[in-house]
Amino acid sequence: MSDLITVQNLTLQFRTDEGLITAVEDVSFRVRKGEVMGLVGESGSGKSVTAKALMHLNAKNAVYTPESKIILHTDEGDLDVLSLRKAADMKVVRGGAISMIFQEPMASFAPAISIGKQMVEQLMLHSDMTKKQARSHSIEMLDRVGISDPHKRVDQFAFELSGGMRQRAMIAMALSTNPKLLIADEPTTALDVTIQAQVIDLMHDLVKEFDMGIIFITHDLGVVAQTCDYVSVMYLGRLIEKGPVREVIRDPRHPYTQGLIDALPKLDELDKPLTPIPGDIPSPLERPKGCVFNTRCSKIVGDVCMNDLPRDVQVDPVHRVACHIYNEEGQA
Numbered sequence: 001m002s003d004l005i006t007v008q009n010l011t012l013q014f015r016t017d018e019g020l021i022t023a024v025e026d027v028s029f030r031v032r033k034g035e036v037m038g039l040v041g042e043s044g045s046g047k048s049v050t051a052k053a054l055m056h057l058n059a060k061n062a063v064y065t066p067e068s069k070i071i072l073h074t075d076e077g078d079l080d081v082l083s084l085r086k087a088a089d090m091k092v093v094r095g096g097a098i099s100m101i102f103q104e105p106m107a108s109f110a111p112a113i114s115i116g117k118q119m120v121e122q123l124m125l126h127s128d129m130t131k132k133q134a135r136s137h138s139i140e141m142l143d144r145v146g147i148s149d150p151h152k153r154v155d156q157f158a159f160e161l162s163g164g165m166r167q168r169a170m171i172a173m174a175l176s177t178n179p180k181l182l183i184a185d186e187p188t189t190a191l192d193v194t195i196q197a198q199v200i201d202l203m204h205d206l207v208k209e210f211d212m213g214i215i216f217i218t219h220d221l222g223v224v225a226q227t228c229d230y231v232s233v234m235y236l237g238r239l240i241e242k243g244p245v246r247e248v249i250r251d252p253r254h255p256y257t258q259g260l261i262d263a264l265p266k267l268d269e270l271d272k273p274l275t276p277i278p279g280d281i282p283s284p285l286e287r288p289k290g291c292v293f294n295t296r297c298s299k300i301v302g303d304v305c306m307n308d309l310p311r312d313v314q315v316d317p318v319h320r321v322a323c324h325i326y327n328e329e330g331q332a
């Protein structure tokens with residue numbers, strides 16, 4: 001499978017009244033064509049800002065270090081996303097090669113414009129379709145994502161749709177421009193379980209059909225297990241473990257990932273209380289020295305955890321973890 005996007009040493013800070021805060025630090029990963037990559041981590045770990053970085057879409061107070069590289073591999077060659085300045089170049093990335101389903105359910109649609117009108121506008125911006133073609137393509141996309149009566153729905157407003165329908169309409173809009181990469185930021189959190197399952201099935205079909213890559217953002221490892229091929233686990237702006245989903249879920253190596261898995265409800269042990277990871281993720285203003293997880297870790301191996309950043313080591317040919325438990329050869 002060929003690479004779609006490569007992220008190298010991404011470090012992203014925000015200028016705030018309290019000073020410079022680090023939201024993402026030295027994060028590297030790639031997404032390949034036909035692959036669904038899960039990005040997981042608790043609230044505030046930096047998932048959404050990482051996703052927005054891929055489209056160079058963060059707020060104006062964002063600062064990227066010069067080492068940060070985001071390379072989008074297109075048929076026309078490689079595009080260095082963070083160096084894009086011109087609106088025309090940005091257009092290639094935003095809503096063109098990359099589409100994003102935003103976390104805020106209503107944010108993707110303007111409330112006072114019908115769904116169809118918005119889809120048509122976006123299509124006309126990113127393709128040379130006529131208005132008529134764009135409208136019929138929009139109806140076709142609504143139909144593809146399982147919206148019944150698409151001819152009628154296309155003229156409705158976002159608030160007239162149920163949560164699940166709205167989510168599907170967002171997916172239809174995000175896919176209508178035929179992106180290479182779809183970023184879905186918590187697309188199923190607001191949905192009930194059956195609709196969630198439908199949306200997940202739909203995404204699987206789409207990857208196969210369009211040979212696209214998907215980044216699926218969630219804080220739910222259970223959803224990742226069902227949805228993704230590969231997973232990257234974030235904590236306080238750092239990528240602490242990554243590997244194929246089955247491998248990471250079956251044999252999590254980082255104490256944080258182990259904690260996330262222990263916190264999942266298990267159907268055969270419903271009487272047992274859930275065991276959440278104790279404590280809260282620290283504020284980015286109070287990033288711990290050493291390993292970022294050291295304030296909550298139950299497997300501290302020594303002062304090294306408090307003082308030194310763990311190196312990212314390979315514990316298996318395709319499984320990497322950043323934790324002092326493992327030596328450079330990846331042995332515990």
Ligand SMILES: Nc1ncnc2c1ncn2[C@@H]1O[C@H](COP(=O)(O)OP(=O)(O)OP(=O)(O)O)[C@@H](O)[C@H]1O
Nearest residue numbers: 014016023042043044045046047048049050059284
């Ligand atoms: N424009 C901004 N200015 C300052 N800080 C910001 C800005 N945008 C995001 N942050 C901070 O960056 C950190 C990471 O935020 P992000 O939204 O990526 O978290 P997340 O992992 O997506 O969490 P959630 O699961 O709640 O969506 C947070 O501490 C957030 O407050």
Ligand SMILES: [Mg+2]
Nearest residue numbers: 047048049103
């Ligand atoms: Mg988020």
